[in-house]
Amino acid sequence: MSHQEPKQPEATTEADLPKATTENDLSKTTAEADLRFSLIIPAFNCYDHLKRLLDNLQEQSFPCELYEIIVVDDGSTDNTASISESYPVRLVSHSTNLGRVQARESGAKAAKCSTLVFVDTRLTVDKDMLKNAVDLDYLPLMGVGTSDKYLSAIDRVFYCIRRRTYYPYEPQFKYAPELWLKENEFDGRPKGTGLLIIDRSMFLDCALKEKYQDVNDDTKLLKNIVTMGAPILRHTNLEYTYEHRHNWSDLLKHTFFRGPKFLDYYLVPGGPLFGKYITGLLLLLITFAFCLYWPILFGVCALLIVIIFTGTCIWMSEDFGDFFTCLYCFPPIAGAFIGGITFAQITRLFKMRTLIRH
Numbered sequence: 001m002s003h004q005e006p007k008q009p010e011a012t013t014e015a016d017l018p019k020a021t022t023e024n025d026l027s028k029t030t031a032e033a034d035l036r037f038s039l040i041i042p043a044f045n046c047y048d049h050l051k052r053l054l055d056n057l058q059e060q061s062f063p064c065e066l067y068e069i070i071v072v073d074d075g076s077t078d079n080t081a082s083i084s085e086s087y088p089v090r091l092v093s094h095s096t097n098l099g100r101v102q103a104r105e106s107g108a109k110a111a112k113c114s115t116l117v118f119v120d121t122r123l124t125v126d127k128d129m130l131k132n133a134v135d136l137d138y139l140p141l142m143g144v145g146t147s148d149k150y151l152s153a154i155d156r157v158f159y160c161i162r163r164r165t166y167y168p169y170e171p172q173f174k175y176a177p178e179l180w181l182k183e184n185e186f187d188g189r190p191k192g193t194g195l196l197i198i199d200r201s202m203f204l205d206c207a208l209k210e211k212y213q214d215v216n217d218d219t220k221l222l223k224n225i226v227t228m229g230a231p232i233l234r235h236t237n238l239e240y241t242y243e244h245r246h247n248w249s250d251l252l253k254h255t256f257f258r259g260p261k262f263l264d265y266y267l268v269p270g271g272p273l274f275g276k277y278i279t280g281l282l283l284l285l286i287t288f289a290f291c292l293y294w295p296i297l298f299g300v301c302a303l304l305i306v307i308i309f310t311g312t313c314i315w316m317s318e319d320f321g322d323f324f325t326c327l328y329c330f331p332p333i334a335g336a337f338i339g340g341i342t343f344a345q346i347t348r349l350f351k352m353r354t355l356i357r358h
Contacts, residue, residue, distance in 0.1 A: 071083055099212075
């Protein structure tokens with residue numbers, strides 16, 4: 001495939017880019033090659049979201065005869081498996097819930113096309129998504145998630161979290177149309193597999209060996225790709241909208257299970273934040289010991305926590321609305337996330353990682 005890139009906002013040498021290959025040349029006409037995509041949708045107990053996504057995909061401006069849609073039913077207990085009766089999709093079924101790692105691999109192995117498009121069920125993609133992928137003439141590609149922070153308090157707080165976590169790259173439309181993920185420019189940049197377009201052989205070569213459901217299947221897969229495959233182009237021409245969970249029970253459960261995945265990449269030995277994680281745990285233990293010896297310190301620590309939390313909310317906010325939303329939304333979200341990390345740490349300590357199942 002031709003890897004002639006659009007102009008970038010960042011300096012990139014020829015040596016940084018993958019070598020040209022003719023296996024997946026998206027610029028060829030149909031007469032020259034069988035120009036098709038395999039859209040793969042891993043699904044678990046999400047019939048309503050899946051139905052909405054399939055309705056959305058049917059609006060693609062790209063010729064429908066040049067792509068297929070594969071739904072991987074990962075052991076759902078709702079009506080997900082019946083979706084093939086109403087839509088022109090191929091269904092791949094797991095008898096039990098195996099997790100996204102194996103769901104993606106099952107879809108990739110069943111695909112008829114050499115260019116895979118992984119799409120999350122909670123996305124709404126642009127009608128020109130596939131056409132834009134062809135125009136970009138590069139693989140692998142990553143979509144850019146957008147959301148309206150004024151839609152709900154939950155949308156607002158996650159907008160604030162992402163804006164600060166990935167500053168200055170989020171929101172990307174304020175930064176640049178293109179953002180490159182490379183082996184040495186990876187951590188600290190926004191990333192995800194909500195919309196990922198990749199050559200099948202590259203995906204299977206970079207597939208994760210660990211199959212536990214607490215594995216950080218997004219970040220580790222993408223790290224493998226930029227290390228073993230090629231730089232990833234994250235482009236605003238592949239924008240999508242992500243629908244957050246607006247039910248607090250579902251949101252906190254989801255956030256809890258994000259904790260183990262965060263631990264699996266960032267907080268393990270050799271992880272980007274491992275040193276800070278261990279230092280923080282040691283400081284916490286030392287502080288607790290001092291507080292037991294001098295109980296008055298509990299009050300001082302509580303005051304410090306309030307000051308740090310308030311300062312964090314100010315730091316994350318663009319306006320007063322953001323600040324007050326963060327004040328009341330951030331504590332339960334952070335609590336669920338930290339609880340998930342703690343639970344994952346315990347399961348690893350006692351070699352019981354199989355207990356973590358979504």
